[in-house]
Amino acid sequence: MLTAELDIKEAKIHGVLSLDELVNDFSIALKNRNYPQAPVGVLADNSSDWIALDLATQVLGIPLIPIPHFFSHEQKKYLINTSHIFTLFCEQENIFELYGFDKNSRQCHSLFLSHLEHYELQDINKGIQKITFTSGTTSKPKGVCLSSAQQWSVAKSLEHALARLKIKKHLCLLPLSVLLENVAGVYTSFLSHTEVFVFSLKEIGFKDPFNFDAAQCLSKIDEYKIESVILLPQMLHSILNVIQPNDPRIQSLKFVALGGAKTPRLLIQKAKDLGLPIYEGYGLSECSSVVSLNLPHAYKGGSVGKPLSNRKIRIAEDHEIEICMTNKVSYLGEVSDSDLWFKTGDIGHIDEEGFLFIDGRKKNLIITSYGRNISPEWPESLLMEQGLYKQVMVVGDAQPYLTALILPLTDISHESIESSIRSVNKELPNYASILNYIVLDQPFSFANRQLTENGRLKRDVIESYYQKEINTLYESSKDLTLL
Template identity: 50%
Template sequence: MRSWLNSIPQQQTILSSWTESWDKAALLKKISQVSEALLKRKNPKAPVGVLADNSLEWIAIDLATQDIGVTLIPLPSFFTPNQWLHAIKSSGMQAIFCPQEDVARNLGFIFQNDYAGELKLYESMSVLSSIVDQPNLLEVQKITYTSGTTSEPKGVCLSTDQQWSVAQSLEQALHSLQIKKHLNVLPLSVLLENIAGVYTALACGAENTCVPLSEVGLHGSSQFDADACMAAIEKYQAESIILLPQMLQAIVTRSTKQDPRLKSLKFVAVGGGKTPVALIKTAKSMGIPVYEGYGLSECASVVALNTPHNERIGSVGKVLGNRIVRISKDGEIEVKNMDLPHYLENTAGLTSNLTSTPSSAECEWLPTGDLGHLDDDGFLYLDGRKKNVLITSFGRNISPEWPESLLLGSGLFRQAMVIGDGQAQLGALLVTAKEGLSDEVIQAGVTSANQELPDYAQIKHWLLADEPFSPNNGLATANGRLKRDLIKKKFNDQIELLYANT
């Protein structure tokens, strides 16, 4: 983990915030303080959680757990209390870093450790028991919980080597850009920012700037102030950031061509969901250096990425140097893993997600659940989610992400979910980007998207959702992925009426 430190000059700023800057010595001092506090616990090797806003201390806690071999569980602030409790129970978490005593106590952590930091360290009552119910975490440094499509998040277990391997591959891919400043815009509890942001910045010898999420415009899990984000980019002269597609859309909407607030940027990575080609082209035409990538938690985030020297708009880029990808017979993207990922099934321990695979040779390949293809030059394309495929009454198989991407590319819609499984024609649930759009304007946007689709994939019917799909109402994951089954259940009556009237 510390190999990146060797090439960094002693006085160079490694981490910075709105109030302080840390060089190598300051970072190592903080790592030592955190490590000492963790090792003084009743059960010093038990897993520890962190539930807090972005901060330099958050990063130091992460690096300290790597140093002393303790498993860290980042808890996203946008999880519900029941989801937090599920993560705590399933991981065997015995302590938590948290700024709010009442939150820690409500989660079962009532004894405050003497650690002196901005975040407080609380231990649970169970550490006083002679028997601690804790899973065998082996070489697991981090358990990242994915919000997924069910109420109980799934824990993906990763080693230190798995995480830093991705960061080193990203450093190699981006080396020619000579990025000197990265700004954390996503929560550190999101693995993408954790690895592709912090670790990659450290591996590049860049300065990683970490400020409260409100300063970069992120409030909760679904409210984003693009103007605040652009002000932060200008203030800290960020050269690289990571965005979700809906955040990029907001910035494009609120910015101007060659916007002076964005002139410091060299590289804007966008991932976490399929990004409409039209949005990427619009962003580039405005001078925003945006590049789409692809990854998943089971592969420690990034698998493929477009870069200035290797780019094909519409693809998610070329596969990173530490990965090999193939396409299965049924079109599913599979990733070769030297170190197989594991899911944390329950407090009894770990379970490989590949245990049911029939042969050891096949066990090397991780099925991603994503449909895609590789072109002759090695660029990877996403065609949709395998489980989302719609089959019309005429027997046509359609990935809904295809027409959805075109609808979102119009700029009129914030969200779109295509429906029509078992129906003769497709429909769509729409969330408009602006309030008050007339039916005529909405229909014009749908018609424009249909012009790029064959007849069987065109949207023939649509209805407006009465609220956005978000983690707050349980209709989307933290990275914006739609929880399709729950959305269909919520809008079932309207959908039935939509098709009954056609």
């Protein structure tokens, strides 16, 4: 069921006269199935119908499985099969047969729906409302099982945190299949009586999942005088390439949330200098999205803000960030063996004022041949702050020193690169110094499977792809003097 905090009749979506009636229509379509409580999948672009379907499943207590467009065909098939979807909602009728659904479909507003011809109802955890999948390095993404209450608890905390900004218009820029836009965008807006603007991804600048037209996005923001949006780091990078100081297209913005991957402090400062009210946060799907967030009245550069009011965070002895959960974290097809303190896998610290800092990923730790433990994010962030590089990744596990894989912003000389590395090394101890580098000829991207959908480095994929170059470099007798 929906949270008692939300009255659907008061929720506002731009261009929708009655969201309540829309939700009712989808509820009727769901109740008229042979298996009314069976899981529902949605493979569709952003729209008010997508949101109405989500709310209808919550009203009826039915599990919803959002299927990201940016997943591969094999990942989509795996997701559909493992989550036991009985009914699939799509925008195009020719999709159904690809995934084993009946080609004879029905239509509910802009979405078509079809059922599996042969289906065996599975035992369903009645507490599960949404199964959100995070992409892995293989064809088998991982499904996080969430209740409606978990999601709305986060939205309620965000509503409280943002109340003094009095935001009246929010534009959905991320796919609704991404939990962050669901919870921090749509649900929070509904609770705040904020009008939600939702358009197809093409209309807001996504020519395809990997090609973002920042100018088109800014035109949409300007046209509707949007006051809040959520960005990923690569989207921010594109926007900064096309705006000027105090650009009139961004004057209506009151709050720009930045999530996904860790963003260089230099990039965030550049955004602020250009007039973007940008605030970095931190979250995980296992925690129903946002955990902490910087705010205009509680901001510290380099941090990911203070924990939301519904969060308790502690730092373990090995510096791993742990979050207190009201329910154990549950993954699809797995028996939860975690306790109520969820181990995030992120390394960080909390300062004396209560701001959370992310220092790296625990599993990313590099252990050199001298037995020194190094979080690669540490030297990487220092390199990115030089302002010369678009992307950086540091390697060196079981090696005597670190090597940087770098993609310069422009054509620069090796002398300039080496000078910047020497500058960075002055801020690092000898055991964490970078003594060699490889200049890349192509960026890390989601298209080449070297980035996650949130812009995080898939380190094992990248290192495997460049293994020959890395091995050749370490086997070389060249003695660099970059200290």
